[in-house]
Amino acid sequence: MSAETRVLVVGAGGIGCELLKNLVLSGFLDIHVVDLDTIDLSNLNRQFLFQRCHIGQSKAQVAAAAVRRFNPNARVTPYHDNIMHPKFDARWFARFDLVLNALDNLEARRYVNRLCLVTNRPLLESGTAGYQGQVTDYLFSQLFGFAGDGDEDSTTTMTQTTEGGSDNAEEIRNLQLEATALKRLRLHMLKDTFAREVFQKVFDHDIRRLLSMEDMWATRTKPTPMTFPTGTAPATGDPAAEGRGGGATGLAAQRVWDQAETIRVFSDSIARLARRFAKLTGRLDPTTDDGTLPEAALSETGMSFDKDDPDMLDFVTATANLRSLVFHIAPQSQFDVKAMAGNIIPAIATTNAVIAGLIALQANTLRRCGFGNANHLPPSCQTTYLVQDTTRPRLLYNEKLAAPSPTCATCRRRYAVLEVDPTRATLGDFLKLAQKYATQLLLGDDLIIEEGGRILYDPDFDDNLDRTFADLGLGTNQTVSLTSEDTLPPYIWPVSFWLVATTTTTPTPEDNDQLPPLVLTDPSRLEMSPGVAAAHSALANSPESPPHPTQLAIAAAAKRKADTELVPDQTKIAKAQEKEEEAAAARSRSLSTGDFRTIVLDADRNAEKSRVTPPLTDEFIILDD
Amino acid sequence: MDKTRRYDRQLRLWKAHGQARLEAAHICLLNGTATGSETLKNLVLPGIGAFTIVDHRLVAETDTGCNFFVTKSDIGQPRGKAIVEHLKGLNEEVSGRWVNQNPETILDKDSSFSVSDYSLIIATQCSSEMLIRLAANCQEVGVPLVVCETAGFIGYLRIQIQEHTIIESYSGPNEDLRLDRPFPTLTEFVQKFDLNDPDSMAHGQIPYIVILLQYYQAWQRNNPEAPSMTLKEKKVIREAITRAMRHPDEENFEEAAKNVLWALNTTQIPPPVREILENPRCDQLTENSPDFWVLARAMRDFVQQEGDGMLPLSGHVSDMKTDTANFVAIQSL
Numbered sequence: 001m002s003a004e005t006r007v008l009v010v011g012a013g014g015i016g017c018e019l020l021k022n023l024v025l026s027g028f029l030d031i032h033v034v035d036l037d038t039i040d041l042s043n044l045n046r047q048f049l050f051q052r053c054h055i056g057q058s059k060a061q062v063a064a065a066a067v068r069r070f071n072p073n074a075r076v077t078p079y080h081d082n083i084m085h086p087k088f089d090a091r092w093f094a095r096f097d098l099v100l101n102a103l104d105n106l107e108a109r110r111y112v113n114r115l116c117l118v119t120n121r122p123l124l125e126s127g128t129a130g131y132q133g134q135v136t137d138y139l140f141s142q143l144f145g146f147a148g149d150g151d152e153d154s155t156t157t158m159t160q161t162t163e164g165g166s167d168n169a170e171e172i173r174n175l176q177l178e179a180t181a182l183k184r185l186r187l188h189m190l191k192d193t194f195a196r197e198v199f200q201k202v203f204d205h206d207i208r209r210l211l212s213m214e215d216m217w218a219t220r221t222k223p224t225p226m227t228f229p230t231g232t233a234p235a236t237g238d239p240a241a242e243g244r245g246g247g248a249t250g251l252a253a254q255r256v257w258d259q260a261e262t263i264r265v266f267s268d269s270i271a272r273l274a275r276r277f278a279k280l281t282g283r284l285d286p287t288t289d290d291g292t293l294p295e296a297a298l299s300e301t302g303m304s305f306d307k308d309d310p311d312m313l314d315f316v317t318a319t320a321n322l323r324s325l326v327f328h329i330a331p332q333s334q335f336d337v338k339a340m341a342g343n344i345i346p347a348i349a350t351t352n353a354v355i356a357g358l359i360a361l362q363a364n365t366l367r368r369c370g371f372g373n374a375n376h377l378p379p380s381c382q383t384t385y386l387v388q389d390t391t392r393p394r395l396l397y398n399e400k401l402a403a404p405s406p407t408c409a410t411c412r413r414r415y416a417v418l419e420v421d422p423t424r425a426t427l428g429d430f431l432k433l434a435q436k437y438a439t440q441l442l443l444g445d446d447l448i449i450e451e452g453g454r455i456l457y458d459p460d461f462d463d464n465l466d467r468t469f470a471d472l473g474l475g476t477n478q479t480v481s482l483t484s485e486d487t488l489p490p491y492i493w494p495v496s497f498w499l500v501a502t503t504t505t506t507p508t509p510e511d512n513d514q515l516p517p518l519v520l521t522d523p524s525r526l527e528m529s530p531g532v533a534a535a536h537s538a539l540a541n542s543p544e545s546p547p548h549p550t551q552l553a554i555a556a557a558a559k560r561k562a563d564t565e566l567v568p569d570q571t572k573i574a575k576a577q578e579k580e581e582e583a584a585a586a587r588s589r590s591l592s593t594g595d596f597r598t599i600v601l602d603a604d605r606n607a608e609k610s611r612v613t614p615p616l617t618d619e620f621i622i623l624d625d
Numbered sequence: 626m627d628k629t630r631r632y633d634r635q636l637r638l639w640k641a642h643g644q645a646r647l648e649a650a651h652i653c654l655l656n657g658t659a660t661g662s663e664t665l666k667n668l669v670l671p672g673i674g675a676f677t678i679v680d681h682r683l684v685a686e687t688d689t690g691c692n693f694f695v696t697k698s699d700i701g702q703p704r705g706k707a708i709v710e711h712l713k714g715l716n717e718e719v720s721g722r723w724v725n726q727n728p729e730t731i732l733d734k735d736s737s738f739s740v741s742d743y744s745l746i747i748a749t750q751c752s753s754e755m756l757i758r759l760a761a762n763c764q765e766v767g768v769p770l771v772v773c774e775t776a777g778f779i780g781y782l783r784i785q786i787q788e789h790t791i792i793e794s795y796s797g798p799n800e801d802l803r804l805d806r807p808f809p810t811l812t813e814f815v816q817k818f819d820l821n822d823p824d825s826m827a828h829g830q831i832p833y834i835v836i837l838l839q840y841y842q843a844w845q846r847n848n849p850e851a852p853s854m855t856l857k858e859k860k861v862i863r864e865a866i867t868r869a870m871r872h873p874d875e876e877n878f879e880e881a882a883k884n885v886l887w888a889l890n891t892t893q894i895p896p897p898v899r900e901i902l903e904n905p906r907c908d909q910l911t912e913n914s915p916d917f918w919v920l921a922r923a924m925r926d927f928v929q930q931e932g933d934g935m936l937p938l939s940g941h942v943s944d945m946k947t948d949t950a951n952f953v954a955i956q957s958l
Binding site for chain 1: 627630631632634637638641666667670671672690693696714716778874876948949952
């Protein structure tokens with residue numbers, strides 16, 4: 001059984017190393033691991049599959065080799081790559097029985113979650129920070145929400161506020177002045193006076209300009225401009241040098257520098273960075289007589305912040321602290337600045353081991369029950385927290401996962417994979433496909449097609465119908481959303497189509513034409529999940545709000561589904577109806593408080609002018625005339 | 626320096642002194658089981674000083690299925706030796722050794738073995754007879770003992786420890802204002818402000834500490850005999866402060882109202898601290914006493930003498946709504 005189980009581990013860092021070990025010890029024999037990182041010295045205090053000799057090598061590859069050595073029968077496939085790379089498309093994700101996140105950033109977590117939703121894969125999500133950690137299993141459920149999902153609740157139109165023409169013109173002139181000043185400053189990069197010039201601009205001139213805006217300081221503490229100390233170039237007694245070489249952990253790094261020290265570090269580090277910049281751009285020898293750089297140097301690429309680069313860390317620490325002094329904020333030690341600027345999260349082997357152990361236990365449980373059933377949210381879905389709190393008697397706490405909510409912008413969305421040949425498939429083809437599945441879609445006739453924030457089609461805008469997906473800039477890993485004009489927002493049940501571009505390998509166009517340009521991989525995904533369907537029918541049965549046609553359609557579909565496939569046992573149906581009635585009664589009680597009210601102006605349908613709606617995250621007003 | 630980069634992520638949790646304690650530790654594991662090896666892994670990685678594994682078995686096929694720190698090629702080799710080699714590979718700063726003895730009989734058979742040589746003993750898979758003797762031994766010399774067992778999906782962990790003292794300075798959630806016993810410079814400072822100041826700008830800049838103290842002093846004048854303010858009285862004051870706001874955005878009054886409940890408490894030594902100060906160990910100081918008890922005794926002496934019954938003042942003042950001059954003045958009081 002376990003031999004056929006294929007798992008994906010996303011991340012081979014602190015949790016990933018422990019998890020890979022646990023997986024091979026638990027008899028998982030087909031493991032794929034993705035990580036784009038290389039091994040750093042600071043990883044070795046916990047990522048035990050790596051040793052000093054591996055520094056600089058791919059985490060995924062070294063980790064895979066290390067666990068393979070333990071069990072030569074295990075097939076561990078490493079990918080030294082970003083999980084968000086288009087090559088890991090929906091078809092690739094669909095190959096796995098289980099996805100295990102061992103990530104360190106929200107963006108990738110969201111992405112993996114989304115692909116798990118689209119491809120219906122169970123996901124175990126985890127994270128640690130210091131002594132604390134958590135594990136959550138998500139089985140076909142929702143997580144985080146997606147930035148820019150094109151949902152009517154989350155998309156906002158980008159607007160630019162302009163306050164009258166004359167103000168605008170002045171604003172533009174100021175911006176130009178500022179740009180010129182900064183450019184001139186940069187040309188002086190290699191001059192001895194550079195540090196002083198930057199200092200005077202940032203901590204004196206700019207602050208004075210801010211102070212001149214009286215309104216700004218009515219209710220806050222005014223900053224105090226700071227001037228560069230007069231006298232010879234400060235060069236000695238650089239406190240940062242004491243801690244340098246080993247990064248921000250030396251003694252001087254733990255101590256907060258005084259103002260004079262901070263200014264010395266500022267001057268010194270800015271000179272070091274300027275020399276590096278000049279070298280990087282090949283402008284070590286200034287070509288103009290007075291030591292200024294030629295303008296061409298400025299168009300070249302800059303350097304980006306790296307918390308482990310001592311020059312940059314010195315500069316950031318000193319600059320941040322000088323600004324803090326100007327604004328009367330307590331300065332910080334270099335050690336603490338490094339943690340803040342580098343977004344460093346403390347990490348130890350023990351916490352990762354505990355969390356990875358919990359993941360492996362849960363993975364085993366899921367394997368035993370066949371990775372759940374696509375139409376059910378198993379009651380075991382839970383989050384386990386590892387807490388460090390001496391006032392609590394336990395280390396581990398469980399919490400049941402909340403069920404999807406029909407009023408949640410992310411929950412009520414459906415997800416499906418659409419295979420397209422972008423050069424042949426047109427938006428019209430897509431519309432036809434959508435109309436073919438109209439019954440399942442429950443979106444009515446007036447469909448809207450969106451991508452991100454842009455509308456590709458609505459009943460009054462059909463210009464794009466003859467354009468291909470390629471023409472519209474749509475390809476692998478993009479999402480096309482289907483919503484409707486016909487429904488009221490609380491009851492819209494939008495569908496996200498995750499695109500997979502099929503590369504046409506057939507040599508002749510004739511053969512090509514045999515293949516449909518658009519294939520909906522699994523039409524059953526257009527059905528809504530029973531949990532949300534039940535919630536919808538509860539909404540529809542609410543006595544105080546006359547049901548909308550869409551609601552009725554949804555309720556009918558839900559009932560059909562419940563009758564036919566879900567619960568053949570009559571007592572269960574009766575129980576479910578009882579529960580529904582209870583929910584409806586509870587809702588009508590809560591509705592009578594009248595806390596949430598949506599104003600619906602709908603001239604077309606002559607619908608009620610005002611109605612009480614269930615609590616939503618944001619209030620909305622629809623003007624539809 | 627190299628070491629501080631290697632340990633960077635953990636130094637942010639337990640700082641240099643925690644690391645120093647870890648590096649001074651020598652930990653002994655009885656039986657090289659999978660659980661024992663995993664435990665040592667989590668200690669070797671952050672850099673304990675040394676570890677010793679007492680084990681007399683040879684690596685068996687069953688070990689390789691559950692213990693990540695032995696491999697198939699180790700089968701038939703001494704188990705303790707194999708685990709030591711694998712664990713040492715995790716961190717070159719840590720020294721490890723193997724004692725080829727049966728942990729069950731080591732207390733009788735190996736006179737060179739003494740629990741007092743170690744900072745911590747971890748026992749796995751020991752018989753209860755052995756554990757009882759071991760626990761008595763550890764208790765006698767004050768060495769902590771950790772006993773852990775696992776079987777399938779269940780496990781067990783027990784710790785025996787005599788006393789564990791930690792000296793760590795940190796600041797609590799609230800600052801220590803002692804408004805019920807204001808020091809003279811604060812009283813003087815507070816008198817400079819008029820809560821009925823007609824200048825609304827100045828009114829909006831009165832630090833909340835001043836507002837609270839003036840209300841407190843008014844209460845004291847009306848209740849000269851009362852030992853402390855009741856919760857009900859505090860709520861009345863909170864109400865009065867809220868009413869005194871000239872407009873809804875007067876943040877200083879808002880801060881004052883928000884902080885009434887704790888800031889007007891009677892200053893006292895927190896019961897857990899008092900318990901430590903009253904512990905007889907403060908009286909029984911010897912040259913071998915842990916620093917903790919020496920420090921506790923010094924603290925008690927201070928409280929009884931200079932402190933006038935109170936703990937030393939940290940002097941920390943967090944940010945508040947006022948102008949810079951006032952804030953700096955408060956900080957320097």
